Amino acid sequence: MSVLRRSRSGYGRFARLAWQAGPGLTAVTAFTVLLSASAPLGLAGVVGAVVGLAGDVAAEGLTSSAGRSALWWAAVAAGLLMVVWVAGSVRSAAATALGERIDASLQRELMRAVEEPVGVGHLEDPRTSELIAVGRETFRGSWGRPGRLASTVAGLVTGRVVLLGACVLVADFHPLLGIALLAAGSWTAYEEKVASRAEAAHHYGASEVARRLEYLYGLGSSPEAAKEVRIFGLAGFLRDRYSTLWQRSMADVITPLPRRAVAANVVTAAVVVCGLAWIAVRAAKGEVSAGQAAVCAQALMTGLLGVHQSAWTGLQTELALATLRRFDEAIAAVAAFANDAPTADEPVAAEPAGGDRPRGEIRFERVSFSYPGATAPVLVDLDLTVPAGRSLAIVGMNGAGKTTIIKLLCRMYEPMSGRITVEGTDLASVDAPEWRRQVAAVFQDATRFPLTARESIAMGRPDVPVDQAGIESAAERAGVADELEGLPSSWDTPLSSHYPGGADLSGGQWQKLSLARALYAVDHGADVLILDEPAAHLDARAEARLYTRFLELTAGLSTIVISHRFSTVRRADVIVVLDGGRVVERGSHDELVALGGRYAEMFRLQAERFSDRTNDSEGTAEVTA
Numbered sequence: 256m257s258v259l260r261r262s263r264s265g266y267g268r269f270a271r272l273a274w275q276a277g278p279g280l281t282a283v284t285a286f287t288v289l290l291s292a293s294a295p296l297g298l299a300g301v302v303g304a305v306v307g308l309a310g311d312v313a314a315e316g317l318t319s320s321a322g323r324s325a326l327w328w329a330a331v332a333a334g335l336l337m338v339v340w341v342a343g344s345v346r347s348a349a350a351t352a353l354g355e356r357i358d359a360s361l362q363r364e365l366m367r368a369v370e371e372p373v374g375v376g377h378l379e380d381p382r383t384s385e386l387i388a389v390g391r392e393t394f395r396g397s398w399g400r401p402g403r404l405a406s407t408v409a410g411l412v413t414g415r416v417v418l419l420g421a422c423v424l425v426a427d428f429h430p431l432l433g434i435a436l437l438a439a440g441s442w443t444a445y446e447e448k449v450a451s452r453a454e455a456a457h458h459y460g461a462s463e464v465a466r467r468l469e470y471l472y473g474l475g476s477s478p479e480a481a482k483e484v485r486i487f488g489l490a491g492f493l494r495d496r497y498s499t500l501w502q503r504s505m506a507d508v509i510t511p512l513p514r515r516a517v518a519a520n521v522v523t524a525a526v527v528v529c530g531l532a533w534i535a536v537r538a539a540k541g542e543v544s545a546g547q548a549a550v551c552a553q554a555l556m557t558g559l560l561g562v563h564q565s566a567w568t569g570l571q572t573e574l575a576l577a578t579l580r581r582f583d584e585a586i587a588a589v590a591a592f593a594n595d596a597p598t599a600d601e602p603v604a605a606e607p608a609g610g611d612r613p614r615g616e617i618r619f620e621r622v623s624f625s626y627p628g629a630t631a632p633v634l635v636d637l638d639l640t641v642p643a644g645r646s647l648a649i650v651g652m653n654g655a656g657k658t659t660i661i662k663l664l665c666r667m668y669e670p671m672s673g674r675i676t677v678e679g680t681d682l683a684s685v686d687a688p689e690w691r692r693q694v695a696a697v698f699q700d701a702t703r704f705p706l707t708a709r710e711s712i713a714m715g716r717p718d719v720p721v722d723q724a725g726i727e728s729a730a731e732r733a734g735v736a737d738e739l740e741g742l743p744s745s746w747d748t749p750l751s752s753h754y755p756g757g758a759d760l761s762g763g764q765w766q767k768l769s770l771a772r773a774l775y776a777v778d779h780g781a782d783v784l785i786l787d788e789p790a791a792h793l794d795a796r797a798e799a800r801l802y803t804r805f806l807e808l809t810a811g812l813s814t815i816v817i818s819h820r821f822s823t824v825r826r827a828d829v830i831v832v833l834d835g836g837r838v839v840e841r842g843s844h845d846e847l848v849a850l851g852g853r854y855a856e857m858f859r860l861q862a863e864r865f866s867d868r869t870n871d872s873e874g875t876a877e878v879t880a
């Protein structure tokens with residue numbers, strides 16, 4: 256029962272999607288489905304009429320009244336054949352176009368849903384992010400795309416209508432034969448559907464094994480993993496593991512023959528064969544004319560074709576329905592997150608006077624936070640102040656919670672207790688997108704947008720007209736202008752080697768580009784600058800340059816710097832050391848070194864390491880100074 260109920264709801268969802276995506280195309284598809292289903296049945300009757308007249312035409316000639324009738328029916332048959340072909344082509348074209356529209360509208364729906372929650376928790380939560388990934392990935396498989404439903408359901412409905420019409424024709428000769436064909440055909444259709452659904456469930460990662468297969472395939476074929484796969488000689492290992500898992504997962508699908516579906520097909524074929532034999536015997540006895548026998552025989556064969564058409568399109572339909580269900584699960588999972596957190600469009604609870612964005616001192620007041628599902632908190636009653644227009648550096652061991660502080664400040668997550676204020680205004684009461692326009696950031700894992708060099712910087716403020724002079728100035732300050740101008744098409748070069756005329760950048764160049772984007776955002780209104788490991792990919796010269804220009808780059812901005820490199824950190828006005836979810840030391844570089852605590856120890860260790868290596872690079876000279 257549940258199998259059938261689920262199936263119906265899938266079809267209902269598809270019907271609504273189709274109508275919303277293209278009412279005209281849906282109507283054309285439905286109309287041509289009816290035409291291409293009824294024309295073959297009409298053809299069976301017409302061919303029967305021609306066969307019925309064959310004897311008279313042979314005796315009396317084509318010019319006789321029987322001959323003229325036969326010619327007329329032949330012309331009708333030709334017309335019906337044309338209808339079958341034309342309706343089939345139009346149906347196929349309309350269903351394909353409709354399917355493309357359905358896929359595009361679903362992808363927009365998923366993008367909208369993913370953007371909806373203020374934070375990024377839904378993208379980092381393993382369960383939801385997996386569903387989103389499935390929703391996203393399934394669009395790549397052409398057989399399983401939900402849009403394919405437009406074609407497969409059209410084929411399915413055509414097959415069912417053909418079967419029904421054939422049964423009616425056959426019942427005209429003998430009601431029991433018509434009922435037998437209907438019963439056997441319906442049983443076959445049902446069993447094929449059950450078998451198809453089991454296969455579809457397997458294909459779309461209903462099992463954990465299928466997900467792991469996908470993961471192994473991705474590792475073995477993606478450019479990201481290619482270096483490690485080659486260096487460590489992992490290709491054979493990955494292939495072996497893939498084969499073992501594949502054999503195990505296919506055991507469920509391939510080994511057990513869908514016996515019931517096979518039995519149903521055999522019974523349907525038997526009904527048709529018995530029906531043909533019966534009508535042949537009756538024709539031989541003269542109980543039915545040759546024309547009637549031809550109609551009955553064709554109806555039986557057409558009914559069989561209808562059953563096979565249903566079975567063939569049934570598997571594809573089930574694959575696409577499985578995709579649609581997974582897609583809906585992803586949307587529902589994201590919506591659950593959106594319901595738990597304030598949404599981007601939610602009215603601002605207490606907007607600051609005059610609707611201005613809050614500026615000035617940023618304070619974390621007794622902020623505690625744990626990631627969903629985590630057992631230990633990352634931040635515990637954290638008090639932290641970022642002075643207005645000045646720079647604050649946060650240092651601490653790996654996993655101390657430095658990046659988490661940034662995520663909370665950018666409202667990717669909300670504190671579990673305590674609050675974050677900007678010039679006294681609770682950040683939770685401020686419109687999140689509006690607040691984010693005030694913040695510019697350089698993340699250590701900055702996204703490598705495959706846009707042109709110009710666009711990559713200009714998207715620091717996508718809401719303002721592109722300002723070429725501003726782009727060049729930001730790139731120059733970030734130390735990447737010469738490199739970008741030297742690209743094959745200068746600022747118009749697509750930053751991806753996958754695009755024609757495109758070029759890729761090195762890790763350090765990407766990081767400098769990210770800094771340029773942040774500076775461009777600052778030039779256009781942002782006044783909080785976040786630098787999360789801004790020197791992680793920089794060479795010694797570039798790092799030294801960042802260090803010497805740090806004060807110039809951050810002048811007048813509330814800046815938060817996270818870094819394990821003291822060459823970057825020590826220039827900040829205030830430095831805090833984070834440990835156990837709290838601030839344990841606070842002061843300027845000199846004050847903290849004089850204090851002789853954690854900071855002093857970390858600084859000493861790093862300085863020793865650098866001074867042991869060399870003293871001649873600009874970067875190390877700065878660190879050890």
Ligand SMILES: Nc1ncnc2c1ncn2[C@@H]1O[C@H](COP(=O)(O)OP(=O)(O)OP(=O)(O)O)[C@@H](O)[C@H]1O
Nearest residue numbers: 379626629633651652653654655656657658659660
């Ligand atoms: N999305 C997440 N879900 C669950 N736990 C997370 C998530 N992100 C970070 N954590 C955990 O939170 C803790 C703090 O992580 P965070 O990235 O803030 O540390 P960090 O101080 O920036 O570390 P690093 O210096 O290594 O970059 C770590 O224990 C980490 O495992």
